[in-house]
Amino acid sequence: MDKLELKALGKINLGLDVLGKRENGYHDVRMVMQTVYLYDQIWMVKTKEPGIRLSTNLFYLPVNENNLAYRAAELLMKEFGIQEGIKIILDKHIPVAAGMAGGSSNAAAVLFGMNRMFSLGLSQKELMERGVSLGADVPYCIMRGTVLAEGIGEKLTPLPPMPRCFVLLAKPSISVSTKMVYEKLDSHEIAKHPDIDGIIEGLKGRDLLSVAACMGNVLEKVTVEAYPVINEIKEVMKKQGALNAMMSGSGPTVFGLFDDKKKAKKAAFKIREMQLARQTYVTGVHNTRRR
Ligand SMILES: C[C@](O)(CO)[C@H](O)COP(=O)(O)OP(=O)(O)OC[C@H]1O[C@@H](n2ccc(N)nc2=O)[C@H](O)[C@@H]1O
Numbered sequence: 001m002d003k004l005e006l007k008a009l010g011k012i013n014l015g016l017d018v019l020g021k022r023e024n025g026y027h028d029v030r031m032v033m034q035t036v037y038l039y040d041q042i043w044m045v046k047t048k049e050p051g052i053r054l055s056t057n058l059f060y061l062p063v064n065e066n067n068l069a070y071r072a073a074e075l076l077m078k079e080f081g082i083q084e085g086i087k088i089i090l091d092k093h094i095p096v097a098a099g100m101a102g103g104s105s106n107a108a109a110v111l112f113g114m115n116r117m118f119s120l121g122l123s124q125k126e127l128m129e130r131g132v133s134l135g136a137d138v139p140y141c142i143m144r145g146t147v148l149a150e151g152i153g154e155k156l157t158p159l160p161p162m163p164r165c166f167v168l169l170a171k172p173s174i175s176v177s178t179k180m181v182y183e184k185l186d187s188h189e190i191a192k193h194p195d196i197d198g199i200i201e202g203l204k205g206r207d208l209l210s211v212a213a214c215m216g217n218v219l220e221k222v223t224v225e226a227y228p229v230i231n232e233i234k235e236v237m238k239k240q241g242a243l244n245a246m247m248s249g250s251g252p253t254v255f256g257l258f259d260d261k262k263k264a265k266k267a268a269f270k271i272r273e274m275q276l277a278r279q280t281y282v283t284g285v286h287n288t289r290r291r
């Protein structure tokens with residue numbers, strides 16, 4: 001195979017709890033992850049000249065080893081002594097530094113693609129083991145769908161699929177560093193842990209309303225302190241009929257779950273009109289796992 005086209009999908013966290021901190025600074029988490037149908041497009045082409053060449057539509061993203069897509073290709077090229085080269089074209093649509101695992105998803109797609117194109121024979125589990133060295137969200141981005149993530153995010157248990165709904169994503173014009181948010185959390189008392197088991201029960205019962213009711217993210221308080229606009233967006237979404245609304249990951253993207261597409265679109269319009277966020281997307285959940 002000389003050429004491959006891939007979709008790298010974004011994620012939201014339906015629940016995000018932090019249980020403790022490890023000596024290396026990483027945190028033990030308990031999260032319910034969900035893939036959404038907002039994606040970056042990736043083309044991979046084999047080249048005769050050795051090495052990796054990356055290009056992207058976003059001028060401010062690195063195209064060297066600081067890009068996670070580059071690093072994913074490099075990891076497997078080195079391990080397997082691949083002599084040919086690879087050209088990667090990355091068309092970004094997932095907001096950057098937004099809590100939607102855009103970079104991790106790109107890395108996951110490239111690992112998957114390299115395995116296919118160069119017939120490396122790695123199982124999904126073996127790809128995930130390599131993926132975690134690039135980022136805690138990478139193994140999940142390889143698996144996709146509705147998943148319970150524990151450990152630092154790499155211990156994955158598939159869950160029943162999220163019931164069909166519309167997801168409104170709104171990314172205010174600020175960038176958030178995941179590292180800083182986790183660090184700041186350490187000086188906070190976690191007053192209320194989200195009901196992760198409640199979300200899981202809701203999924204088992206195919207009950208969208210109870211999944212929505214149990215949503216919670218312990219990182220939200222930390223990011224909201226710095227950026228109150230996150231709360232304003234949540235309020236608009238709820239007022240416009242969202243079943244619930246919450247920040248994804250370390251933020252600042254806010255998502256709202258809707259059972260009605262018109263309401264989701266109207267909420268998006270309001271958010272843009274009030275200039276709370278410029279980037280808004282109405283999309284859905286994506287429940288197909290990668291094979
Ligand atoms: C916030 C989430 O996106 C929720 O899904 C993830 O927990 C973060 O996943 P990620 O961005 O892939 O994380 P990494 O790139 O591995 O780590 C970025 C930084 O976040 C912090 N980090 C990340 C994951 C974790 N379980 N504990 C942490 O403390 C670390 O300070 C790390 O330096």
Ligand SMILES: Nc1ncnc2c1ncn2[C@@H]1O[C@H](COP(=O)(O)OP(=O)(O)OP(=O)(O)O)[C@@H](O)[C@H]1O
Nearest residue numbers: 067068096097098099100101102103104106178249
């Ligand atoms: N392929 C990539 N796409 C986006 N950002 C990348 C990529 N490679 C490296 N980066 C860098 O990583 C930083 C975080 O990017 P990313 O969009 O993955 O964050 P995020 O959505 O907060 O991720 P997470 O939800 O996993 O915390 C950016 O500031 C960017 O410079």
